[in-house]
Amino acid sequence: xxxxxxxxxxxxxxxxxxxxxxxxxxxxxxxxxxxxxxxxxxxxxxxxxxxxxxxxxxxxxxxxxxxxxxxxxxxxxxxxxxxxxxxxxxxxxxxxxxxxxxxxxxxxxxxxxxx
Amino acid sequence: xxxxxxxxxxxxxxxxxxxxxxxxxxxxxxxxxxxxxxxxxxxxxxxxxxxxxxxxxxxxxxxxxxxxxxxxxxxxxxxxxxxxxxxxxxxxxxxxxxxxxxxxxxxxxxxxx
Numbered sequence: 001x002x003x004x005x006x007x008x009x010x011x012x013x014x015x016x017x018x019x020x021x022x023x024x025x026x027x028x029x030x031x032x033x034x035x036x037x038x039x040x041x042x043x044x045x046x047x048x049x050x051x052x053x054x055x056x057x058x059x060x061x062x063x064x065x066x067x068x069x070x071x072x073x074x075x076x077x078x079x080x081x082x083x084x085x086x087x088x089x090x091x092x093x094x095x096x097x098x099x100x101x102x103x104x105x106x107x108x109x110x111x112x113x114x115x
Numbered sequence: 116x117x118x119x120x121x122x123x124x125x126x127x128x129x130x131x132x133x134x135x136x137x138x139x140x141x142x143x144x145x146x147x148x149x150x151x152x153x154x155x156x157x158x159x160x161x162x163x164x165x166x167x168x169x170x171x172x173x174x175x176x177x178x179x180x181x182x183x184x185x186x187x188x189x190x191x192x193x194x195x196x197x198x199x200x201x202x203x204x205x206x207x208x209x210x211x212x213x214x215x216x217x218x219x220x221x222x223x224x225x226x227x228x
Contacts, residue, residue, distance in 0.1 A: 035218075
């Protein structure tokens, strides 16, 4: 089991461009969570998805951010028209059930830098 | 929603001494409390967790205690070693059936050789 795979590990975008972050959960895991970590800060919940469904997006900014977890393929976190404030590490976690039920495994993260 | 507070934000202890990190939470419905260790530039890794039906759990040098009445839980690391230096995060699950984690703000633990 390769673990939670995120790519790319590092992503540099100019202001106004789009950023696409990918997360492949562990095999057999159907729950995916995205978190954002600003430098020297904790992890902030963004969105919780199951296959083809957004369960909770209460942590997502209302504009420019979207997420999906299609039936086939990885979960995608999409940030349109990036701004400097979007620079952060974005972590994905997966679990076979909800995170309160069992351990959630984190990916290595994608470090987004907006220049 | 759930709010998790964590203290202290930084902690330095001599190698071999014990370290204690404390967290409080606000939602009495929370029932799962993991602790994560994050080394610089790496992913958060679960080191221990506790559920609301137990008051204490131990795994070698690491222990976690939970007081549901007071809504606080603590991480205890004994016989600290240099490799324990990292940022530690507590978390609590927010909503039953929608079990996203709410994290504390982290404690940077430095072990002084």
